[in-house]
Amino acid sequence: MIQSIYDSPLYKMVNPASLAFYGASNNFGSMGSIILASVKGLGFEGPIYPIHPTEDNVQGYPAYRSLDDAPETPDLAVMVLPTAIVPERLEECGRKGVRHAIVVSGGFKEVGEEGRVLEGRLKAVAEQYGIRLLGPNCIGVANPYQKLNTTPFPYLGRPGFIGMASQSGSFITQMYSYLQRLDLGFSSAFSCGNEANVDIVDGLEYLGACPRTRVIALYVEGITRGREFVETARAISPHKPIVALYIGGSESGRRAGHSHTGAMAGPDRLYDGMFRQAGVVRARSVIELFDLCWALGTLPRPKGRRVAVLTDSGGPGVSGADACSRAGLVVPPFAPETLERLRPLVPHTGSINNPVDLTFHRNHMDFYTRIPQALLDDPETDSLMIYFLMPIEMMTRALEQMGLSPDEARAKSLEIIEHQGRTMAELKAGTDKPIVGYTWRSLDEPFIQTLRGHGLPVFPGPERAARALAALRDYDELRRKVLSSGTD
């Protein structure tokens, strides 16, 4: 286990000072051009040297016929070239002294025997020159802190805390918009492709040491170095949570993964065992992978599985309780002193038992301050789950009926929303219990955005919120087990 990312052989690959780019042109519909446009779009600050057989200028950068003509030896070469010419171009890089390369081109191991031979040549060139090579058949890396994004989609949103190593590049580049909508972002992300030279274990090791990474996400079709994976993960998981989505466990997932990256998958129970031993939390879908990252990266670990549920509607409360139960959480009765505190705050048609159901708001501060505070103080529960519904149109229309102009009503609504958001942030700051929200409204609803902005994860539906809370607890238990069994 490395102590610092500077010790990682991947450091210069994710933090290059300069780039050589093979395969981009001024035809902006080609894959190479699209990727160079992404690099340019995020504003990579180091020099970029496009290599092109005929053009003198590519997308505004002076282009070179060959890397030999470039004015310096770049830290990293990115190749988006026809399969057959990749090995000779890599050789050119090796001769020039380039020690890091990303091969985006496909057509290697994943397409059969001929590709396998070509991939063998690629590996031999890399070894000969001591090149660390990511791919082939990958989409490279994203490091938004360095303004680096070698993937086809433009990076959106802020740099974040999720470090990802993925056996599918799509789950990096095609997730930017998804993560941005949740106010999340990547710290660094690796698309491993065929893992000819750098594999998911190398990516994991880097992310374990990366100070910007608070939680590690893995998308797995098959792990080749099982033992090294477990050892590396065990060294990381006690201080940084790791979440993995493994899709090779079903017969159809295994076959699809094999034709995708040539990965050799194993049955679910084998991977379950490996993940458990390594202290890795397993997610069941891409959506859950990022839900769990969100929770594990932002929330404190609860002391137990007991949840207080707060709603202002019966059905959402009942389905919230049901979701908790099915996620392996408990919705216990409150302590007598908590019931005493709740009694004057909840109308007689509501319920002071768990889930608390206000039915109707007499006073907004009850729902957003006094009641949640009482629930956070309750000694019988370890976490709090709240149902949020506050459509801004309802507020603005009510205010308009009170005589405000549409603009005033909107401004006033946003002010109220911001106030409630701050109130929730204060509650959060004053407790060591995790608080999660759930809603069926759009994530773009102003109130939901505001809550998120104040650091409160609000999930679409109670099942996802409950599963995230349960994962916090799962992680805590896995971590204890890893720590108590010692590291090899």
Added chain:
Amino acid sequence: MISRAEDSPLYRLINPESIAFFGASNNIRSMGSVLMNSVRDLGYEGRLYPVHPREDEVQGYQAYRDVAGLPEVPDLAVLVLPTDQVNFVLEACGRKGIRQAIVVSGGFKEVGGSGIEREGEMKDIAARYGMRLLGPNCIGVANPHIKLNTTPIFYEGRPGFIGLASQSGSFITQMFNYVARMGMGFSAAFSVGNEAVTDLVDCLEYLGACPKTRVIALYVEGITRGREFVEMARSIVPHKPIVAFYVGGSEAGKKAGLSHTGAMAGPDRLYDGIFRQGGVLRADNLAELFDFCLALGSMPLPQGRRVVIQTHSGGPGAAAADACGRAGLDLPALSPETIERLSGIVPSMGSLKNPVDITFTKDQSHFYRDIPEALLQEPNADAIMTYFIMPAQVMRKRLFGPEVPDDEALAKVRELIDAQAAGLADMLARYRKPLVGFTWRGIEEDLPRGLLDRGVPVFPGPERAARALAATLTYRAFRDRISGARDQSPADPPAHGAA
């Protein structure tokens, strides 16, 4: 089982031509005012009579001091009154001759003690006057086809094909926005509350006969008339699918339901049995309830469980394959003819196995026309699952250089995306084979929006798409078992199509 919605005792309750409204005022924060405001907002076209002890006018409508003074006998009374006034006013409504009532007020059976007695009195009054009563402790009905919504939140979107009967009013009113974003709408929705007179089974009967309802959704905390429920469901399922979300099976769900509506829940296994016997599909959560409605209401039923996945990215294809496997769907190999046909389109880097992975194409019509058309004609495929991602901003950068102004380029891109969606939807309408889409982008984006609005279902993530597709097969099996028939029912959507 009735054959026409008009024969249902609930017909006038959800299709009233006039309403007496009790409990609304000019204090817009009160619950009664909020509900009447919803009625007004959707533009209810019948006659609305607020009854108020002092005001002459309520929210712009002429108000009446009491029900006796109303100029006609309205079809429906809506009561949003303090608990202790409800029975008194209900009795007055009965004397006036009103035969349909919705009691929104709570404080009855669900609070125990004297609440139980009050609810008993209410039932007596209803029986004495032959009144169909919905509630108490409910939020009433929505029937967007006649612009009626008695629930607290404004109706959004179009009238649609989901008929909902719910033991939680929240799952009607708080879902308007959700359902609209999924490209759907309600045909009719009932919040049954404490079910003093009208229960889930009665609503099921109405929805079974309601011609605007293509699929019935139920939110269940506990079913009292189990046997009638099964019989009613069995009479409907041969021509219309029913999906239920039941929360009482878990320990916490059961306890919470008891304090919510006083429902008596049973273990999961018992309800699984009831649902199976009734031919009712069970959804695991609320999102899934509406996912199943989307699949069942907008596309033709698949003939079998063989799915071909179409993607341009390996990971999403593999994740979809895994999701299909876990949902019990099969992934067949393509026939030699289809492989031959697609080999000119899918590059060597891609895959002509299943998932079909085009990896990269500059010509969008390969992905949105040629491949789906080949798969629609593929004899080995009963259904298609397609990964959709075509964000306008990204397309703009790929198709137009920086010299084209942003708004012009974006307008062209939006046009192009809409044309792809329209082309695909038109093609699907010519076949009797379903296609389900999935994406991780917002379903509000241009492409999913264009598809959803044309009746092509797009789900957030392949797991939900696979489960919804599998649910249509379960429905098919239930329907065939109950009806004993193997032929296509005339009620099936013949092809993809919006409401």
